[in-house]
Amino acid sequence: MNNITTPGQVITDLKLSSNKDSGEKKISKKEENVSSTSDITNILLLGETGVGKSTFINAFANYLTFNTLEEAQRNEPVVLMPVSFLMTTGDNFEEHIVKFGDIDDSNNEDFDHPGQSVTQHCKAYVFYLNGTDQQKLRIIDTPGFGDTRGIEQDDLNMEHILEYVNNLSHLNAICFLLKPNASRLNISFRSCITQLFSLLDQNALNNIIFCFTNSRSTFYTPGDTAPLLKKMLISLSIGNVPFKKENTFCFDSESFRYLVALQNGIEFNGNERQEYEMSWSTSVTQSNRLIDYIGRNIDIYRIDNNLQSIKHAQYEINHMIRPMLETMRNILRNLILYKMNSSRTSIELHPRVLDHPITICLSCKGKIIEIGNFLVTYDVSHKIEKKCCSCQCPYNQHRSIGYLLEYKLLNKPSIYDRNQMNDMLYELCHASAEFSYFLYHVAHSSNEDQLMSGLLRMIQQEADICENQKTNHKNSELVKALNELKCIYEEQINEMKSMKELNKLSYIYQRIKHISEYPMVREQMVASKQGQKMMMKESEYEVPKSLPNTFVH
Template sequence: MAKTNEPLMIKANRNSDPSNDINVLLLGQTGVGISTFINALANYLCNDTLEEACKDKIQAVIPSAFSFTDGNTLEQKTIEIGQRNEHEDCNEEGRSCTQRCRSFVFPVGDKNLRIINSPVIGDTRGLELDTKAFSDILTFISQYEHLNGICILLKPNEERLTILFRFCINELLRHLHKSAHQNIIFVFTNARATFFKPGATSKILRVLLDQHKKDHDVDVPFSRDNTFLLDNESFRYLALRKNGVRLNNDQLLSYQKSWDHTIKEYSNLINCIVTRPLFAVSNAFSLNEAEQLVRKLTRPIAEIAKLIQENIQLAKQHKENVLKNPQLANQGLPQNEAKIIPLAHPRTVCINEKCCKSITVNNQTKIEYISKCHEECYLKGVVQETINDRRMQECEAMNYKTGKCLKCNCLWSEHQHITYEYETNIARLNGSCSLADIDKRISDLRDEQTKIEDIYKKLAKFLHANSMLPLNDDILEYLRLFIREEQMKKNSGSQNNDVIQGLKEMMKSYEQEMELFKRTIDSEKDRSSSKDVLKSYEIFSLVGTLYRLPINGSKIREQVNGLNINQTKLISKQEVLVELPAKADSSALMRQFKNIMSSN
């Protein structure tokens, strides 16, 4: 058997008991060094000293890039470490490096240490991306049973701390249970510059924490027990060495001291994390889960609303035909049945009129979208079916300068991100169908339509009052799309005036009621406490009544379940099992980690 030169590696166990995992969420603003935190940890686990690390292969779990200026020539050079991938954007100045949540699972004996790397807050592209990033963080961590630690990374002299704090504290505690304050840990990076002290940030942080306690009655501790001072610049030193840059002895000594101090702090940090009471994620995400569920319902409800209109029209046409020819009553009532076809991968398609065409299938006019612009589109941050979402600009099919699709040349706003296809075909209800049966079917369909509309309006009001994200009324986008499709069918000869009129009436009713609601709650201080707004725990029982509707409830549930499965698949692609050289298993830091984790 041929010998291999591949080094022996240790790797986290994906099948380990998740209740024993140590889960740590990292939060911070642009430039604070979240990715460097993870890369540095990988190197500390492999080498006991900086001198040893200089001789070893650098561990670059996450691709990284930074600028270095030569002190003698003042020449600037870009240093890159690791292989670039679609998850990281490490080459554009001022933009967030981590583009979406990913978890990095380190092997620690028979347990896993999961470090969750989140999109950083304070992106130069604006506040809207910050709110979407935070929503993505909440969605991502909801897959885990618990969090051991929520680490907020700060710079010791950070003037923009207020922006970070409002997102990482106020928004976090708004969506989590108040008990989460026990798991919040402050980690100061780049602390070598302030002699491993919190610096000016300490005073600002205390003021903000006091204000938070006054406004929300939540006491978030800030003491030496939950505060840690690191400096991971030694990772950058290793990166410079690997790129042929040599620094003087004074600089080397400084980095050696930083390395030795930071390894001790990492050990103290892990000890703090594992001794915290577990924060049960599954029991504390009712608000975020409710938001997620309501957003997932938008496309299914819009499609069922259209289906109901089609079936009412089919029933009315059949009634007219039976009146002319009673023999037709024995053929059964024709009704459209919907079929959900899950896609192997999320897809971006163009919905512009020029990228679709009318086709006739079994004497029915249908609209076919012919431009599949990105067949496997794992778009950053998108967890729902969406139309005209600004995140569509980030799709690989889009030209980032013009905003137009590289495949069909239509604007990004005319594209849709989908995880399933929706088809309808006419079938006949079993048995003969009297005129009274037809009238009852029409009445039942209209009754379901009214119930669905009323339920969705309540759900939409909940979103308007509670959502972190600016709400775009996705239901209106879908109704406009379906009205346009029906108009195209009409131009091709379909007799579908009732369908068009029904969709227009639903759209008008929704717009009028929501406009009145928005004017009412905008004047209220606490929008979520309005008497017209559901509580998060009421969402699930209300949606349950939607699922139990006798004609269309099971179809709505099937679509939502499909979206949940697709979201789970997407999230699973965002977990990395970190492989480390076998020698890491016996490093000083790894031994400390094992002792800490086994004794707690």
């Protein structure tokens, strides 16, 4: 019995350990594989629900591919994503539902609920410019704002967009798509810009451009939307947003719709054809001017290099929550093994990134595996399409994760001694309380303490193992140790109220940097970000280079 460490002994060491210099071995930051800013142009496309972003992207791809409508008719249209629209023809206004692409095979588009954003998630489309893979253009389609499901859905959509942007290396342009002659601007437009610049700083203001679709009726000008837009931009508190001829581009997607309608066997008269030929020619000119403006007049806005904002810090901390919690749990495992096995064995964490998106269910119990006489819950990936294909639990009980954790039993002690492990545990617990305070009181990101929720989930996992599995007392000791850790975390949360440093962004970034240098945390963070990029890649469509005149510019 003398070799058994009780939770109280482990946690007592933790309470007494206040030495911030834990002797933790540092690792240099690994360079992540990101696309060079010189070989790809990133355009973020934003707009109100129903403005026609998906149609615009399809049209834009065809305008860059075919210089004339006649040339487009001789070839198959470029299909980036399915679209569906109503068109009337003839003296009796005959209605035709025109479909372009495979509507039934699109998981990212929802055509069944008018007023709701058709695009469900951010999806990128990569074009090759000048027929070479040395120059690429990536347009990022986003869920529309002004969703009929309400402000809460708009906020969820915007949060998804910001998380996507945060994982990019850079932005070349932020494009707002509008219709001319609007009688008013949706209030969600203001919210969209304000939230975007809670992540980005004022240096990105010059990367904003405005595109108007369906502008043939206003002689290819912004029409009555212009004064409304000017008034709204002036009233913003984010800085001077440029809105002038140089960064404004007027298109007409009707000529593209005409092309698609022809493919659907709909007939038009000669006068209509002449109008659409002129529309196509004008849109081709505007497309080329837009590419020129971005390439020559706008500086690249870096996201992965020294960007600091409250929203950015929030996302960095969100990436750290699971790595920190899992590291603390594994330190407790090794502290228990340290005493019980006289330092003969230890457990290592090995994050593994899969080649496909990973989703876990918070309600389903994972697979139980045995590692060094510990029973460990191994997360099982669930397949998600429009609903979970692996279980019947509600969609909101599922979470995307960037990596799966694997465990390795070593027939040797941990590289850290008992004091070092206790110091790391103290640092991680203290930083968890700091980050939780920042997320709730400064970033106002959630009404839920995500670190506490994660800690409670770990406790529940271990308690389920003890209740349902034939186990030795190691998992029971771990449950007690985690509960003691929870109590200490709660005490530290209460102490955070007197720490004025937590309101300083520079201090938070110092703490993020310090905790990120712990190898067990760092390796999981690298895996998490690689997993995020993998998920982004999965939602990206690359236009084949074999297309005729592939975006010759």
